[in-house]
Amino acid sequence: MGLGAYIAVSAALFALGIVAILVRRNVLYVLMGIEMILNAANINFVAFNRFNHAEGSQSNLDGRMFAIFVIILAAAEAAVALAIVLNVFHLFNSVKPAEADLLRE
Amino acid sequence: MTAESHFLAFDPAQDFKLLFLAFVLPLVGYVIQIAAGKRLPRQGDWLLTSGLFATASITVLMFAKSLWAAYHGLEFRHHSGDEAGLWFHWFYSSDELANGVANVSAAIFYDPLGAAMLMVVGVVSFCVHLFSIGYMHGTPRYHIFFANISLFTFAMLGLVLSDNLLFLFIFWELMGLMSYLLIGHFSHDPSSGYFHKWATKACKKAFLTTRVGDTCLLVGMVIFFWKFETFRFTELWRLSIEELARHQSLHPGEYPLWMTVGGLFIFGGTIGKSAQFPLHIWLPDAMAGPTPVSAMIHAATMVAAGVFLLGRCYPMFTPDVLNVIAAVGTITAIFAATIGTTAYDLKAVLAWSTISQLGFMVAAIGLGGVVAGLFHMVTHAFFKACLFLSAGSVIHGCHHEQDMRNMGGVRKHMPITFACMLASTIAIAGIPFFSGFYSKDMIILRAWENILGGRFTGASFFAAVGLPLAAACTAFYMFRMIFMTFSDSYRPGTVESPFAHHGGGHDDHGHADHGHADHGHADHGHADHGHADHGHSHAHAAPAHAHAASAHGHDAHGHDAHGHDAHGHDAHGHDAHGHDSHAEHATPHESPLPILVALCILAFLGVFGGHFWLADPLHSLKFWEHAHTWFETSVSFQSLYGAQIGDRLAAAVAVDEHAAHQAHTVALCVSLAVASLGILVAWLIYGRGWERSQRIAGRITHAIHAIYEVVKGKYFVDEALGTAIVVDMKRKDEPRYEPDASVIGASVHVANFLGWIDRHVVDATVNLVGRIGMSFGKGSATFDRVVIDGAVNGVGLFTQTFGSLVRLFQSGRVQQYATFAVFGGLALAVWLILL
Numbered sequence: 001m002g003l004g005a006y007i008a009v010s011a012a013l014f015a016l017g018i019v020a021i022l023v024r025r026n027v028l029y030v031l032m033g034i035e036m037i038l039n040a041a042n043i044n045f046v047a048f049n050r051f052n053h054a055e056g057s058q059s060n061l062d063g064r065m066f067a068i069f070v071i072i073l074a075a076a077e078a079a080v081a082l083a084i085v086l087n088v089f090h091l092f093n094s095v096k097p098a099e100a101d102l103l104r105e
Numbered sequence: 106m107t108a109e110s111h112f113l114a115f116d117p118a119q120d121f122k123l124l125f126l127a128f129v130l131p132l133v134g135y136v137i138q139i140a141a142g143k144r145l146p147r148q149g150d151w152l153l154t155s156g157l158f159a160t161a162s163i164t165v166l167m168f169a170k171s172l173w174a175a176y177h178g179l180e181f182r183h184h185s186g187d188e189a190g191l192w193f194h195w196f197y198s199s200d201e202l203a204n205g206v207a208n209v210s211a212a213i214f215y216d217p218l219g220a221a222m223l224m225v226v227g228v229v230s231f232c233v234h235l236f237s238i239g240y241m242h243g244t245p246r247y248h249i250f251f252a253n254i255s256l257f258t259f260a261m262l263g264l265v266l267s268d269n270l271l272f273l274f275i276f277w278e279l280m281g282l283m284s285y286l287l288i289g290h291f292s293h294d295p296s297s298g299y300f301h302k303w304a305t306k307a308c309k310k311a312f313l314t315t316r317v318g319d320t321c322l323l324v325g326m327v328i329f330f331w332k333f334e335t336f337r338f339t340e341l342w343r344l345s346i347e348e349l350a351r352h353q354s355l356h357p358g359e360y361p362l363w364m365t366v367g368g369l370f371i372f373g374g375t376i377g378k379s380a381q382f383p384l385h386i387w388l389p390d391a392m393a394g395p396t397p398v399s400a401m402i403h404a405a406t407m408v409a410a411g412v413f414l415l416g417r418c419y420p421m422f423t424p425d426v427l428n429v430i431a432a433v434g435t436i437t438a439i440f441a442a443t444i445g446t447t448a449y450d451l452k453a454v455l456a457w458s459t460i461s462q463l464g465f466m467v468a469a470i471g472l473g474g475v476v477a478g479l480f481h482m483v484t485h486a487f488f489k490a491c492l493f494l495s496a497g498s499v500i501h502g503c504h505h506e507q508d509m510r511n512m513g514g515v516r517k518h519m520p521i522t523f524a525c526m527l528a529s530t531i532a533i534a535g536i537p538f539f540s541g542f543y544s545k546d547m548i549i550l551r552a553w554e555n556i557l558g559g560r561f562t563g564a565s566f567f568a569a570v571g572l573p574l575a576a577a578c579t580a581f582y583m584f585r586m587i588f589m590t591f592s593d594s595y596r597p598g599t600v601e602s603p604f605a606h607h608g609g610g611h612d613d614h615g616h617a618d619h620g621h622a623d624h625g626h627a628d629h630g631h632a633d634h635g636h637a638d639h640g641h642s643h644a645h646a647a648p649a650h651a652h653a654a655s656a657h658g659h660d661a662h663g664h665d666a667h668g669h670d671a672h673g674h675d676a677h678g679h680d681a682h683g684h685d686s687h688a689e690h691a692t693p694h695e696s697p698l699p700i701l702v703a704l705c706i707l708a709f710l711g712v713f714g715g716h717f718w719l720a721d722p723l724h725s726l727k728f729w730e731h732a733h734t735w736f737e738t739s740v741s742f743q744s745l746y747g748a749q750i751g752d753r754l755a756a757a758v759a760v761d762e763h764a765a766h767q768a769h770t771v772a773l774c775v776s777l778a779v780a781s782l783g784i785l786v787a788w789l790i791y792g793r794g795w796e797r798s799q800r801i802a803g804r805i806t807h808a809i810h811a812i813y814e815v816v817k818g819k820y821f822v823d824e825a826l827g828t829a830i831v832v833d834m835k836r837k838d839e840p841r842y843e844p845d846a847s848v849i850g851a852s853v854h855v856a857n858f859l860g861w862i863d864r865h866v867v868d869a870t871v872n873l874v875g876r877i878g879m880s881f882g883k884g885s886a887t888f889d890r891v892v893i894d895g896a897v898n899g900v901g902l903f904t905q906t907f908g909s910l911v912r913l914f915q916s917g918r919v920q921q922y923a924t925f926a927v928f929g930g931l932a933l934a935v936w937l938i939l940l
Contacts, residue, residue, distance in 0.1 A: 018927060021920070021923055022920055022923055022924050022927065023920075030920075097918065097919050097920050098918055098920065100918075100919070101916060101917030101918050102917060103917040103918075103919065103922075104915055104916060104917025104918075105917065
């Protein structure tokens with residue numbers, strides 16, 4: 001298995017995440033879409049870290065470290081996002097993003 | 106004896122105050138007289154006359170100072186502002202009070218000409234005041250008369266003393282007003298009969314005619330002010346000379362057109378005031394005023410103001426203007442002199458004579474003989490005032506008769522008046538050793554000098570021929586007047602005359618004398634009535650009263666004499682005379698003392714006013730080698746206009762010695778010849794008895810019938826101008842004025858025609874322009890509405906539409922925004938990858 005397979009999975013995961021963000025009517029699915037996009041990026045980090053270094057040289061851990069940071073960031077982001085969702089639910093009595101259109105103002 | 110310490114040396118610190126005192130005394134007198142004159146004893150005449158005596162004394166003293174300065178060769182040009190700081194600041198806008206452009210300041214300017222003129226005005230005015238005490242006594246509005254002549258004197262003194270053209274003009278106008286009031290003196294006195302109606306019209310005519318000239322003067326003044334921005338004479342002279350020189354250097358042989366035009370306008374003022382052709386028409390009618398007024402205003406002073414103006418403005422005239430002045434003056438001199446030979450009214454002869462003599466002065470100045478012209482102005486003032494006052498005395502003595510045909514033989518009854526009048530007549534006729542000879546000879550000399558000296562112009566030639574002709578006429582008509590009035594025997598009532606207004610000859614004024622007697626002498630009304638009734642019934646006893654001339658005249662005079670002598674009786678205390686008149690009540694009587702004193706003063710000046718001034722009597726007994734008249738000694742181009750300007754002006758008219766000598770001989774011969782010729786002809790026709798003179802004159806007038814009628818009709822100038830005054834005693838109401846067939850009538854027609862043009866051409870053009878403007882405005886409004894407003898609205902509409910379109914994208918829904926972002930990013934990616 002080469003780098004291409006990892007990137008294909010990553011791209012598919014990214015596309016699914018985008019589609020989820022754009023078309024799902026429940027804000028929780030949108031959050032899941034965001035998580036999927038972040039993880040698609042993580043796959044890329046790890047895959048490029050594994051395959052993309054000069055022959056015979058020592059591999060470093062930069063990519064993997066970034067992936068860990070992204071997971072931490074995703075966890076923090078999920079906490080903030082869920083807090084926002086709760087507030088949105090309080091305000092609109094709904095978690096459907098189509099009904100929360102205050103950005104228009 | 107130093108020049109500074111002598112009592113005749115001019116002292117700026119003192120003498121300007123004296124001059125100012127002389128100037129304001131008549132004004133103070135006027136104010137007192139108007140306020141309280143009627144309540145003063147003798148209605149205040151003593152007050153004004155003594156005030157005028159003070160003024161005359163000051164002017165004579167100052168004049169002596171000017172002569173003393175001339176005698177010692179000192180310059181005598183004094184300006185109260187420059188020398189003593191005495192200014193009258195009227196209104197001003199800058200700190201530099203004396204010379205600022207928009208500043209109007211006046212001061213006293215006193216030079217030899219001013220000194221001579223001021224002396225003339227002072228002395229003549231004093232004499233006229235004195236004369237009026239006798240002449241006007243007992244007439245209505247006596248105090249007003251004195252007030253008015255006093256204010257007139259004030260104006261004339263102011264005119265002579267002012268240092269700038271504007272103040273000269275102000276006093277000039279004030280004189281015009283006083284002339285109007287004084288000519289119209291009798292228009293408030295219905296008892297004066299003929300004069301009542303005549304004066305009412307004559308004063309208006311005089312005022313309006315001179316107004317034409319005054320307007321010209323104003324325009325001329327403004328033209329010079331516009332260019333030179335000053336009214337001061339000294340500045341105007343300097344700037345005019347410089348302007349002429351500058352223009353000469355650029356265009357040799359040409360003169361600035363604006364100066365010619367301005368000069369002609371200023372001369373227009375002289376034409377009006379000094380009664381030059383064609384505005385002379387007012388002066389003969391001004392004789393409707395009282396005789397003292399005629400003497401002072403219309404002979405000696407006011408009419409001379411026009412000549413004085415020319416003297417003051419001489420450096421501002423271009424040679425073209427001077428030629429016009431000379432020509433107009435000569436025309437006037439001949440024209441008026443010929444009319445003078447046909448007049449029968451004593452005062453009319455003198456009026457035409459005045460116009461003629463003014464023509465001499467004006468012509469002299471036009472010919473470059475400023476000194477000659479001004480000298481004649483001075484000598485003429487004396488002898489003409491004397492002539493008028495003598496004529497007044499004769500008229501007074503002849504019971505208000507003015508027609509010379511009804512006089513005759515007055516010499517026996519009025520010897521002193523005769524002597525004074527004869528002396529002045531000799532002076533005006535130009536007999537050597539009398540003042541008029543010197544001045545008139547100088548004028549004729551000037552004309553001949555121009556011709557013989559090589560400055561031959563049409564005007565010079567015209568003057569050189571025309572002026573002697575006029576001088577011959579002058580000698581003739583003056584001696585005609587003397588012979589008709591004083592020789593032979595008294596012949597009242599020879600012809601019907603309108604003047605004896607106490608006579609009651611006219612239908613509806615038959616009782617005017619009663620009114621007058623009552624009015625003038627309320628306290629003596631009883632006596633007057635007694636006489637008047639007597640005469641009245643006598644007059645009615647003659648049935649052909651109005652038509653049988655001699656019978657009527659006799660009755661009328663008898664009647665008149667009663668009223669009049671009674672008047673003389675209470676007025677002058679001539680008891681014996683008043684009683685005599687019962688026996689021979691129609692004979693003339695000598696005038697009272699004030700009249701005779703005034704006459705004698707003026708006659709003395711008329712005879713000696715032109716005499717030699719001995720250039721250096723102490724060191725040379727051969728005075729004929731240095732003989733000049735006093736006026737030439739003190740007044741010259743240099744003393745008038747300052748050394749620098751004067752030299753230039755003198756050089757412009759100078760002739761070489763040979764030509765001058767020739768001209769002297771010619772002028773002397775011509776003067777003597779024309780004077781003796783005129784007198785001889787007058788003696789041949791009128792000097793040998795009344796009956797014979799009527800025969801000879803009748804034959805001559807028959808032979809030249811057509812010419813005689815034209816001259817007697819005063820060349821019909823009045824008719825041509827539409828200004829003839831017709832006094833119709835039979836009509837109560839004044840006839841409507843019908844100006845057809847005259848200049849005024851033609852002017853009315855021209856005005857009507859111009860009015861038509863104005864309505865139909867000028868107004869139509871204006872309306873057309875208006876309509877075009879309106880159409881253009883309408884088109885412009887449409888363009889504004891459609892294009893400009895359309896563009897503005899279009900921009901608004903576009904913005905609105907675009908905005909509402911763009912607003913659709915801002916839904917506020919996050920997912921939609923994200924969709925846009927993604928597809929935008931995709932499009933970007935596709936674009937980057939594929940292109």
